[in-house]
Amino acid sequence: MVLTPGVCASSPAVMWRPDRARVSVIGRATGAIVHRSPGRARRTPLKPSAQGRPGDRHHLWSKPCALLSRTDVRVPPAPGLPCALWPPSGGERKQGSGKTCRGNAQPRLFPGTMRTGPWPHRMSHRFSPAHLAGTLAPLLWGIFMRARIFNRVVGLAALATALLVAAATPASADKRIALVVGNSAYKNITPLDNPSKDASLMAETLSTLGFTLVGGRAQLDLDKGAMDIAVRSFGRQAQGADVALFYYAGHGVQVAGSNYLVPVGANPTREADVDFQMTDVNLVLRQMQGSGTRLNLVILDACRNNPFGSRGLRSSDGGLAQMRAPEGTLISYATQPGNVAQDGSDGHSPYTKALAATIRTAGLDVFQTFNQVGLAVKRATSGAQQPWVSSSPIDGTFYFVPPTQTAPPQVAAVQPDPLPADRLRADPDRVPLRDAALLSELSERLYELNFDPDTPDGLTRSITKLQQRISMAPTGEATEGLLLRMRKMDDLKPWGSIVYGPDGSKWGMSWNHASRRAAVADARGNCAGAKCPIELSFYGKGCGAFAISDKSWSLVQREGVQRARDAALDECGKAGKACRIIGSVCADGSGR
Structure with a gap:
């Protein structure tokens, strides 16, 4: 050449x-x-x-x-x-x-x-064809090799570009699935004004936070069939997700210690109807448990007045029963179990309004979020409504909005700590509780252990009695160590209750409930509108009896229904008048 x-x-x-x-x-x-x-x-x-x-x-x-x-x-x-x-x-x-x-x-x-x-x-x-081929072969081979090198260079450049883009792009959020339901247009009971608006607000808020909504939007005014389909679809879509969230606004009732969500077409006339006309919250929990998610959130803004109280249902006068949260699950109620939440007068319930605003705040983990929601609702309702949270241990930390990445503040150099490096943490039994939400949890747990912390000076007396029972120094002080011990205690059940209103001579009785608060609410639901402030609650093998005469009355708890009846008659007869038993029952429903 x-x-x-x-x-x-x-x-x-x-x-x-x-x-x-x-x-x-x-x-x-x-x-x-x-x-x-x-x-x-x-x-x-x-x-x-x-x-x-x-x-x-x-x-x-x-x-x-x-x-x-x-x-x-x-x-x-x-x-x-x-x-x-x-x-x-x-x-x-x-x-x-x-x-x-x-x-x-x-x-x-x-x-x-x-x-x-x-x-x-x-x-x-x-040139002959052979000559021409021999001449052109080296040239064509060189062109071919240059093309291969060019393709490799282009491929490497594309790979490098992709890596740079991936490095510059923030890590994608966890997979989040949410089912949002709001029922307002009830057909057989009084409709509610705000649940559909609350559900729409929550759906919009969760969508902006990276949640994929079942059905693509809030599910409004569902009948029983539609609710079953939505829950089943929710369970399927939650498979493989990191976080599953269920939100419900509307009527909810508790029947025999279980919580039911009320579809818009429900019209039960007896207890047996609820299984076919309503949706058991435990059904939702089972769908979430079987999905393999890392965190499950159940949010119930359904603690309103019981709309079926006059139809013979043995449900509470209002509110929902407390539920044990399964592993990796947090359940948030709009108010304390057994209490009634407000529907709201400005288009949204106080609970959902506070929740939608709080979950947009960056840097709050899930526990801090619901604590802030509780404080906001308590302030907005002047203490009349206090949201409640039931949770099991949760692995890891979840943020609705992760904390923003900021440079650490520049601080002046400090002298090394003269104390030993292996200094021990303070004894939790000596660390007092200051947080309002933790104090509220402590009080509720004392109540479920059959103490009365809500009476004047009752918190200190209840703590002292519990400390004596579990062999602690009876200081009467609410501490971190005491709350940690209470969280490890098993729930007491079943529960029964007898309540009485001396002013109107009304009384009520209940049995076989999962919590004391649910049992009391059910018993007061039988007081025909009276307050019935006097309460006797018992659990496990305990039984209660109610004796009365023209001059006196007595409520007595014993182990065994006959022993309870005898003790009630003796106590009532001390006033000198013959007494009679008007009600007795054991916590499991026997002895009536």
Whole structure:
């Protein structure tokens, strides 16, 4: 291959020789020729006698720049080549003279194979197909290799770009699934104003926080069939998710210690109807438990007045029963179990309004979020409504909105702590509780252990009695250590209760409830509208009896219904009048 100096580096002249040398290349205008033959390679100086003697059959194909550009422009020769290659226009110099070309010499390469005449030259010998293939093969191979290298470079560039984009893009959030239900348009009971608005607000808020909504939006005014389909779809879509959230606003009732959500078409006339006309909250919990999620959130803004109280249902007068949260689950009630929540007068309930605002706050974990919600609702209702949370241990930390990444503040250097590095943490039994939500939890747990912390000075007395029962120093102080111990205690159940209102001579009785608060609420629901402030509650194997006369009455608890009846009669008879038993029952419902 002869590169024509001064013309174009990409304008080759390819020479084929009969001795099977593949290609001969002049490596610059140095007069040197490189032979590349099978099995050898050498570099020898170019001799004038080798530049095309008459009679040598060199086959030459030339394609200079002037031809590539499709013009017939005469290209000036490059100085420095031997005159045998570049004869003067006035005639040929003697070969081997060693002189170089000067002036406007016309190129004439290998006179034994090329015709003289104006540039560009034409071939004086035709290539055979084999010759042509051997000539073009190296060129095509070079093009192919360059294409492979180009593709690899493009691929590596694309990969690098993708890695840079991935590094610059924040990590995607956990997979979040939510079912939001709001029932307002009840057909057989008094409709509610706000649940559908509350559900729409929550759906919009959760959607902006990365939750995928079942059905793509809030599910409003569902009947029993539609609620079952929505819950079943929720369970399927929660498979493989990190967080599953269920929100319900509307009527909810507790029946025999279980909580039911009321579809818009429900019209029960007896207790047995609730299983077919209402949705058990435990059904939702089972769907979430079987999905393998890391965190389950159940939010119930359903603690309103019981709309079926006059139909003979043995449910509470209002509110929901406390439920044990399964593993990895947090249950949030709009108010304390057994109490009634407000529906709201400004288009949204106080609970949902506070919740929708609080979960948008960055940097609050799930426990801090619901604690702030509880405080906001308590302030908004002047203490009349206090949200309640039931939770099991949750692995890891969940944020509705993660904390923002900020640079750590610059602080001045401080002197090293003179105390030992292995200083022990303060004893939790000596760390007092200051947080309002934790104090509320402590009080509720004391109530469920059958103490009365809500009476005047009752918190201190209840703590002292509990400390004595569990062999702690009876300080009467609410501490972190005491609350931690109470969280590890088993729930007491079943519960029964007898309540009495001396002013109106009304009384009520209940049994077989999962919590004391639920049992009391059920019993007071049988007081025909009276307050019935006097309460006797019992659990496990305990039984209660109510004895009364014209001058006195007594409520007594004993283990065994007959012992309770005898003790009640004795206590009531101390006033000197004969008494009679008007009610007795054990916590499990026996002895009536």
